[in-house]
Structure formats: C-alpha cells, structure tokens
Amino acid sequence: MKKTVDVSLPIGPLHPCFKEPARIRCETKGERVISAEMDLGYVKKGIERIMRGRPWQEVMFLAERVCGICSVIHNMVCIETLEKLSGIDVPERAAYLRVIVNELDRIQSHLLANFSYCYTIEHETLSMYLLNLRETAMDMLELITGARVTCAYMVPGGVRFDLRDEDRLTLEEALDHMEKELDRYVGMFKNGPLIAQRSKGVGIISRDDVIEAHGVGPVARASGIPESDRRLEHPTYRKLGFTPLSYEDGDNYARIMIRFDEVYQSIGLIRRCLENMVPGPIRGGGTVTAGEATHAGEAPRGELTYYVKTDEYGRIIDIAIRTPSIMNIESCAHYMLEGVSSAADITSTFISADPCIACAER
Amino acid sequence: MSFLQSIKNTVRSRSIHVSYVNVGSCNGCDIEVLAMLAPRYDIEQYGIYVHNNPREADILLVTGAFTPQWEDKLKSIWDKIPEPKAAIAIGNCPISGCVFNRRGSFVDPPVAKHIPIAAEVPGCPPRPTEILNAVLSLAPVVFKDYEEKQQ
Amino acid sequence: MVEYLYEKDLRGMQFNILASTRHEWVIAELSSRYGVRKPEIRSRLIERLDMILLENLPARYEVWLDHGDGEDPIARELGVELLTVYIPLVEDTRMQDIAQETRVRIVEDGAHDDAIAEGLARVREMIRS
C-alpha cells in the first residue's frame, strides 16, 4: 500500500502533556493524521519476571507497584485471585470496606484523568479545580488505609484496618463536599463552548473498532458497551445493585463525561456500602495453598486480569498480568488518532483515552 | 557580593522552574509530583513553576528506577538544561531501585550513576509536601551566589 | 547539528515484550496453527507490528477466538481475519485470494482437507516471505 505522507511527526518521549514517557510516531498529511504508531519501552521494568519464585507476601507489594495511580485495584485483584485459588472467604464488613477503598481509588484516578485532559486542552482553571478535588479523595484514602499511594490495604481473608465511627463521619462529609463541588465543575465542562469545540467529534472510535481492539473500561463504555464493566461479576457489587453507565458517541467528550458520571456513581456506591455495613470482623484469615486461577476486576481504566499459579507454600510459580491500558492505548493509537485533524488534537485524544504507560509495560 | 549578583539572587529565589522526567517508575511518584501542582500546596507562592520542558528548567525531578532505554536520553536531557541546574531524585526508585532492584529485572539503578544528583527524597512515594520541601531547601544552596562560586 | 537521538534499535525491547507467559502462549498457538517455527514467528511479529500491538497480541488473539471470522468455517480454519485484521501479518488482498481459491477448490474437487492443507501451506509461505 502506498501512502502520501508529508511529515512523520514524533511526539514524545518527553512531552509537557504526558505524565509518562511514550512516543507516538504520527504520519501526517498536512496536519491530518493518517496513521500512528507507538514506541514503548521507556518504563519496562519486568515486574512479572521478578514476581516468579517469590512468596505471595512479596508479590502482593510488587503487584501494587505495577501502577501507582490505580494501586488499590492491583492489590485487590491480586489478593482476590489468591483467595480464589485457595478458597478463602472474606467477612462481609471487609468486603464492603474493599469496595469503599476501591471506589475512592477510582474517584481519584478518574479525576486525575480528567485533570490531564483539561490541562491538555489548556483549560487550566478547571484542571486545577479537579486536581484540588482529587486531594480530598486522597485524604480519605489516607484516612482509611494509612497511605496515599501503594497502601497494601487488602490481605487474603480481609483488610488490614477497620473504619472507625468518627472516620465514617469524616468520610460522609467528604463525599457530600465532593458531590457538591463536582456539580459545579461538570457544569463548567458541559457548558464551556470552547471545551465542546475541542472535544466533541474529535477522536471518534466506533463500537466495532473498540471490540476489535479489545478496548475496555471508559473507552469501551463511551462507545456504547456498558456490559464491558467487570464490576457486574463481582459479588459485592452485585449485592449493591450496580448498573454500568454508557455513552454512545465514542468521542473525547463522551470519554470525559463517562468518567465524571462514574465519579458520581462511585460516590453513590460508597454511600450504599456505608449504609449496609454492620459491625463485625474484618479479617478472617486463611492460608494460600497450591492452585491456579484467573481472575478479572474492573480497574479505573478497564478490565484487569491476573493469572496466578502457586505451589503449596504460597510461592508464585507463574503469573501473567493483563492491564487495561494496553488495550486502550492500542485502540487510541490505531483507531482514534486516525483522521484527527490537528497536532493539538493528537495529544488531547491520546490523553482522553487515559493511557497509563507504567501499566502497559510493567 | 557584586550588585549584579544580588539582583540575580533575588530573581532566582522567586523563580524556580521545575521539569520532571520518569525513567521507569511505577507512576506513584509521578502523580505525587503532579499532586504538588494542586492549589492546596500552592507552589506558585514560592515561585515554583512546573512545566515539563528541560530547556526552561532549573531543577530536574527524576523519578523511577533507571531503564536501559534512557541510557543516552537522560544524559541529553540533562545537557539541555541551562546552568545553574540541579537534579533531585524522587522516591526510593532512583536512589536504590526500590522493589524492582532484583535479579532478572531490566532496571539499572541508581540514577546517580548517570547524572549528578544533588538531593534525594526517599519514600515510596514521598508526600507532595516532602517533595516541595526538598525543592525549596535545595534551591538556595544551588542558586545563591552561583556566579561568584564559579570564579 | 542534527542528531538522530531517538532512532535507536528497539528490537531488544520488542523481544522483551514477547517474552511474557501470555505472549508465549499466542506464539505457540500461531506456530502450531501454521507450522512456522517460533523464532521465525517472533521475528516476523517484531518486523511488522508496532510495540503497542505487540503488547496487545494476547487480547487480540482472544477476541479472534471468540468473534473472529464469523460464520465462515473455511476462513476460520485459514485464520483470514486473524492474520489481516487482528494480527496484521500479511497483506489483505493476497489472503482473500487464498481463501477464495480454497473455497473454489473445495466446491470443485470436494477434497476439503487437501484444499485447507494447501491453503495453510500458502499462508505459511506468506508469513515467511
């Protein structure tokens, strides 16, 4: 196939808009992008390789450090896989606490993603508001788990700390505060005419393309695939009556809006958890035994799958992690970027898919 | 101290431009650097500006255990930063390799092997306030009377 | 002075991507399906795909297992969409030609297995070339 290419435009690895190093090589005609390719390898650490042969107590902490933004879900899925393969049950209160922490993590991750997007389209006011709101979520995470990032809250058979009653009140207050503030910011985002021009109809990805590239998470849900949400299969979320959201358009605007909507949804889920929670034990105990299991959970960016094989002492023999960013960056690089009409839209489209290079490369 | 030097000192104390580079971190430290931008910490009251452009920067924040891809690139980024300059290692990763420094992984810490590091902020990840504190306490040491020290 | 700073040889990194458990599985499946040795598959993948597609190989292969090549059993056996859409290793038009000719042969001779075997052999040549 012969292509008329004017310019080959490399973006990255160090770029003011990117949080992490990655390089997009775009072939452009004028400013219109014909095709894009990604170069990775700037943060490849080989975590899966060092996980092999180690006891689960070490792997648990390594799993968290696959990705610092969504460390809670890596912790959760890793532990749930270990529980699944050795048949450990979780007390009810611990299950609710897990959901609370996980949803707080989702809130901060989505707010960070939307902050990056607003920053990229140069709406600095809104982005700073969002970043400040994220600090509230981080405070709550710290209140419950004791650390802002990489908190290692979940262990097989339960969680490490209980939620005290006075902390519960603080949490409820913080949720009210977040909801109130978020109303304002979402209003700003929806009604800003320039934001709409920069976002609507840019970087469209159709439903079929998402399926082909195996896009997951907000990227898939913004293109009309609500059933891609793995929370539907999680027993605790089922108990809470969780229903996924979706948008139809599949453009940048839909991807940002679905994240805002999911923040509201997460706030609602946490409230429902707090209502349903009854006092009880938070740690049941249990030993990790030999086995083999695959388990998937919904990370802020989409479906996260762990395949783990252990021996009878709880050592990890084999592990494979599939992170959502791989699929999302791929659908972004090969489908969304095609036909994007200016160089400024390349970065904003890329950021709207919420790429997490550390996840993708591990 | 010459008059010119005192002007330079005053100006530099209120304008510290920061750039950050991720040489293979888990992202945890990166987002703490980003969180430092939040209005809560209000870094601009100290005259710190974060824009990720090495050519304008005075201070380079390095996060992450060193991956082989950066071998030539980090050096060239460092060379692009105009004098006076300093690099701060954020987190355990650039200092020791943190959890990744095991047999079989691809990383090659510490970063100090590749560029001169002026200060280190340990923690996995350090809090934004700690990073801010490091920048603020390093800046006068490096930038004050820079020209006179050179002579 | 212009330095070609970033144009480093990235094959080592690409090879590292292909070394994970799930990638090994995909490569083994491809290798047994088309009878091409594993190192050869790896080197073709590295030559023809960019890095994020390489990372995404297992997911794409899984999607093909579930949804690929729709209702058409012959295309499924040859892996038409597998090699053109999901893991684009070969040219679309030539792959379609092979599938078409295989279909014609099956209708004319009725020798289903032979035709498929020959089709696979031609696909193998295409992967190798």
Ligand code: SF4
């Ligand atoms: S020091 Fe810890 S949080 Fe920071 S990059 Fe390394 S592993 Fe991640």
